[in-house]
Structures are given as C-alpha cells and as structure tokens.
Amino acid sequence: MTWSEMSRRQFMQSLATGGAAVIGAPHLVRAASAAGASAFGADGVRMDAMTALHPLRFAQQLTPDGITLAAAAAGTADIGGGTMAPALMLNGSVPSPLLRVRRGAPFRVTMQNDLSSEFILHWHGLAPPVEMDGHPRFAVPSGAKKEYTFTVKDRAGTYWYHSHAHMRTGEHTNKGIGGLIIVSDAEEEALRLPSGARELPIILQDKRLDANGLPYYSTQGPAHMVGFMGTEPFANGVRRAFHEVETAVYRLRLLNCSNSRVFRLALSNGAAMTLIGNDGGLLPAPVQVTTMDLAPAERADLLLDLRAAKVGDVVMLQSQAFTVPGAMGFMGGANLQGQAMDLLEFRVAKQVRDTTRIPTRLPAIAAEFALPDAAQSQHARTFRFNSRMMDHTINDKLYEMSRVDETVPFGRTELWRFVNESSFMHPVHLHATHFRVVSRTGGRGALMPWEAGRKDTVLIWPNETVEVAVRFTAERGLFLLHCHNLEHEDMGMMANILVE
Ligand code: C2O
Numbered sequence: 267m268t269w270s271e272m273s274r275r276q277f278m279q280s281l282a283t284g285g286a287a288v289i290g291a292p293h294l295v296r297a298a299s300a301a302g303a304s305a306f307g308a309d310g311v312r313m314d315a316m317t318a319l320h321p322l323r324f325a326q327q328l329t330p331d332g333i334t335l336a337a338a339a340a341g342t343a344d345i346g347g348g349t350m351a352p353a354l355m356l357n358g359s360v361p362s363p364l365l366r367v368r369r370g371a372p373f374r375v376t377m378q379n380d381l382s383s384e385f386i387l388h389w390h391g392l393a394p395p396v397e398m399d400g401h402p403r404f405a406v407p408s409g410a411k412k413e414y415t416f417t418v419k420d421r422a423g424t425y426w427y428h429s430h431a432h433m434r435t436g437e438h439t440n441k442g443i444g445g446l447i448i449v450s451d452a453e454e455e456a457l458r459l460p461s462g463a464r465e466l467p468i469i470l471q472d473k474r475l476d477a478n479g480l481p482y483y484s485t486q487g488p489a490h491m492v493g494f495m496g497t498e499p500f501a502n503g504v505r506r507a508f509h510e511v512e513t514a515v516y517r518l519r520l521l522n523c524s525n526s527r528v529f530r531l532a533l534s535n536g537a538a539m540t541l542i543g544n545d546g547g548l549l550p551a552p553v554q555v556t557t558m559d560l561a562p563a564e565r566a567d568l569l570l571d572l573r574a575a576k577v578g579d580v581v582m583l584q585s586q587a588f589t590v591p592g593a594m595g596f597m598g599g600a601n602l603q604g605q606a607m608d609l610l611e612f613r614v615a616k617q618v619r620d621t622t623r624i625p626t627r628l629p630a631i632a633a634e635f636a637l638p639d640a641a642q643s644q645h646a647r648t649f650r651f652n653s654r655m656m657d658h659t660i661n662d663k664l665y666e667m668s669r670v671d672e673t674v675p676f677g678r679t680e681l682w683r684f685v686n687e688s689s690f691m692h693p694v695h696l697h698a699t700h701f702r703v704v705s706r707t708g709g710r711g712a713l714m715p716w717e718a719g720r721k722d723t724v725l726i727w728p729n730e731t732v733e734v735a736v737r738f739t740a741e742r743g744l745f746l747l748h749c750h751n752l753e754h755e756d757m758g759m760m761a762n763i764l765v766e
C-alpha cells in the first residue's frame with residue numbers, strides 16, 4: 267500500500283466512523299486526525315482559530331566547549347503566533363540550546379544560576395565523573411556558577427539535560443529549562459542518516475494553560491499523586507506546531523520532556539516508522555513501529571519516510587488514547603494519563619527526489635558499550651516503587667540527600683528488579699550507566715520493541731515487575747536512581763547508589 271492509499275483509506279475510515287468531519291478539496295485534507303478535523307484555507311492556515319497551528323522552531327545549536335548556559339527567571343518566550351508567555355530559560359531561549367558534541371571531545375560548560383533558587387544541571391544519559399553529573403547535593407545557590415569539565419566518552423546518541431535541583435525539577439523543566447545533547451561518532455556517521463534540515467530534534471511536552479492561554483505549573487490536586495499533567499501539546503516550546511517537509515526521509519530525534527505524561531506515538535495515517543535508536547544510541551537492529559510508547563525522559567530516534575507522499579498531504583504525529591489497567595482514576599474517574607493528543611503536524615510542501623537508504627541493519631554495539639548479560643549476574647536487588655498517602659517512595663524510603671541506599675561494586679553485573687506496588691506509572695531512571703531490559707512480568711507482561719538496546723529509563727506500569735541487567739563501568743561515586751515522573755522525583759522517589 268502506498269502512502270497516499272493509506273492516507274485515503276484512513277480518511278474514508280474517519281468519515282465512516284463519523285470521527286472527523288472534513289471540509290475542503292481532498293488533496294488539501296488527508297489523514298485528518300481523530301482528535302480534531304483539519305480544515306485549511308487556500309493559504310494553508312487553519313480556518314478555526316481555536317485549533318490554529320504554529321510553525322515549529324528549533325533550538326540554537328552550540329558546541330559545548332567553552333560556553334555558558336545562564337539560567338534566568340524573568341523572561342518570556344513565544345509559544346506560537348506571537349503569544350509571549352513567562353518562561354524559565356537558559357540563554358534566553360525555549361527550548362534550551364541543542365548541544366552537539368563528538369565522542370571524545372571536551373565538554374566545558376559554565377552554568378550561571380540567575381534563578382531565584384538553587385539550581386544544577388544534569389546531563390541525562392551521559393556518564394561523566396560524579397562531581398560533573400549534576401547530583402542535587404552539588405546544586406549552587408542563586409547568583410552562583412558551576413563549572414562542568416569532562417571528556418565525552420559516551421556512544422553516539424540522543425541525550426538531554428535538565429535541572430536536578432531537589433524539589434524543583436518539575437517546575438524548572440515544565441517552565442522551559444531542558445535541551446538536547448546530540449553525540450556523534452564516526453560509526454554512526456558512516457550510516458549517512460538524514461542530516462541538516464532532514465534531521466529534526468524535537469522536544470515534546472505537555473502543558474496546562476490558564477484562562478489567558480498562558481502556561482502555568484502547579485502541583486495542586488491530583489498532580490500530587492499522578493504527577494503534573496498538561497492538556498496542551500508543545501513541540502520545541504511551540505503550542506500545537508506544524509512543520510513543512512519535503513517528500514524525503516526525515517530523522518526524528520524525539521524526547522519526551524513531559525513531567526508525567528506518557529505519549530503513545532503514532533502517525534495519523536497509520537504508517538509505520540523505522541525506529542533506529544533510543545536512550546543509548548542505535549538499537550541492535552532497526553524495527554518498524556506503527557505505535558510506540560515514549561515515557562518521560564525517554565528518547566526515540568525514528569526515520570519517517572515521506573517519499574511516497576504528495577504535495578498537500580498532511581500527516582499528524584499523534585499520541586493515541588490508551589488506558590492503564592490498575593491505574594488510579596481522578597476527576598470523576600477520568601485519568602488524564604492516556605488522553606489522545608495531536609503533537610506535531612507534518613505538511614508536505616515540496617516534491618524532491620531523495621535516495622536515502624533506510625538501514626536494514628545497524629552496527630553491532632562496540633565492546634566498550636556492551637550491555638551486561640543477565641545470565642552473568644552476580645547479585646540481585648529489588649527496588650519497590652510505592653505511592654501511599656501523599657508519599658512516593660523506593661523501598662519504603664523517602665529520599666535523603668546524602669544517605670547511601672545501595673552500594674554497588676564497580677564493574678559487577680547485577681540483576682535489578684523494579685517492582686511497581688502502586689497504582690501509578692513510574693519511568694525509572696538510572697544515572698551513570700545504561701542497562702539492558704531483561705524481562706517484564708505482570709501488567710503488559712512482555713518487553714516492548716522500543717526497549718531493546720541501551721536504556722537509561724524504563725517505564726513500569728502498575729502491577730509490573732521489570733528486571734534489568736546493570737553494570738557500572740564508567741565512574742565511581744554517589745549516583746541517583748529515581749522515578750522520572752518529576753513530581754514523584756521532587757517528592758522523594760529517589761535513591762542514592764554508591765558505586766565503589
Ligand atoms: Cu533526567 Cu536524574 O535525571
């Protein structure tokens with residue numbers, strides 16, 4: 267089936283189900299999303315102001331070698347259509363600068379804290395020396411600086427950075443501080459994946475809007491338990507974004523930067539994308555996905571093939587509706603987790619010839635990045651994630667800044683068991699290494715195709731137990747294991763792991 271046939275079929279289906287009422291010439295309207303009708307005027311602008319889409323923008327790109335990232339509290343950023351909204355910003359922009367660095371290169375960044383509270387940046391997925399990792403115990407007060415200096419030893423991949431100020435991570439991240447780090451190396455470059463304008467680094471996030479249409483952050487009400495849930499999709503800081511594309515292959519580097527929302531990614535026309543990478547770089551093998559879940563802090567490196575599309579075609583990157591068995595419902599039973607959302611619309615604007623080769627195999631993971639083998643495990647540990655009353659705990663403990671919760675020998679292969687004893691989802695994240703997801707029992711009862719390869723975050727649904735094979739081979743010191751639901755994290759669902 268070709269792209270257009272697929273779009274047409276989807277279009278007919280949506281008419282048949284009465285899902286989306288579509289007006290206009292068929293060539294202008296294809297693959298209308300389930301969540302909202304696409305109605306374009308001749309100029310390509312949505313006719314309904316309430317659903318107006320805004321052009322996607324991209325972060326400025328910096329080489330992190332001798333730069334300053336200055337955090338400022340008083341700033342405004344355009345959330346689309348010229349609407350200026352208060353934001354917390356690094357270097358005056360939302361999203362935060364995209365840092366591009368080659369493996370083996372120096373990383374030299376000065377962080378300047380001009381926020382009104384303490385602050386620290388963490389390089390999520392990288393494994394720098396312990397005092398460079400952004401552990402909250404190293405947070406600096408308002409007005410102070412922190413110097414980060416290390417060598418990037420990490421595998422090529424999509425990483426990111428954000429605040430790790432204890433009890434403020436949710437606020438800092440939701441209000442605009444968060445950027446991507448793209449590490450490259452010769453091995454990945456040899457694949458000649460789409461680059462330049464064909465590589466789209468995209469930070470996905472949900473936000474809430476007040477009566478004036480401006481984003482706000484609050485932990486009132488159910489956010490205390492579920493985590494902060496937005497109702498509006500943002501991409502690279504733009505509310506309801508679109509992007510004009512050519513009939514070519516695009517590389518989407520996606521980050522779920524939401525505080526607690528899990529996205530179930532899919533294209534509105536049902537087409538598959540090729541997943542080539544996730545948290546720790548390229549997968550062992552590419553996999554075709556028509557839907558994939560992306561939890562807070564997870565990354566997806568996807569190839570979107572638009573070569574069979576026609577000028578005028580429109581395809582929406584959506585988050586599909588889903589339900590979570592065993593999850594606690596709020597607001598009259600409705601749990602905001604799993605709501606459908608239109609995330610980013612691609613508008614095919616130009617016909618070109620593109621001879622990109624979509625890889626059918628990917629290079630083997632080099633020995634230095636090899637994942638531990640569960641069969642070699644020398645020790646097992648259990649981490650129970652619980653949400654009782656108003657507390658989110660790991661092994662019944664709330665976080666304490668310098669308490670050592672587990673001591674793990676450097677270089678030893680261990681099997682860690684994450685047990686979800688609560689009625690919430692927990693995206694569990696480990697600093698300083700990547701792990702292999704070995705098994706999942708209960709809940710979904712299976713490993714997901716996007717959980718292959720080197721992971722630093724894994725999503726645990728209610729009633730699930732997930733086993734991962736872990737080995738620290740980069741650095742020694744006190745590192746974090748925590749839930750990346752930022753409200754859970756801020757409320758103490760973290761543990762200190764001493765690697766020695
Ligand atoms: Cu993305 Cu400890 O964090």
Ligand code: CU
Binds near residue numbers: 388389390391695697
């Ligand atoms: Cu991290």
Ligand code: CU
Binds near residue numbers: 658691751759
């Ligand atoms: Cu959690």
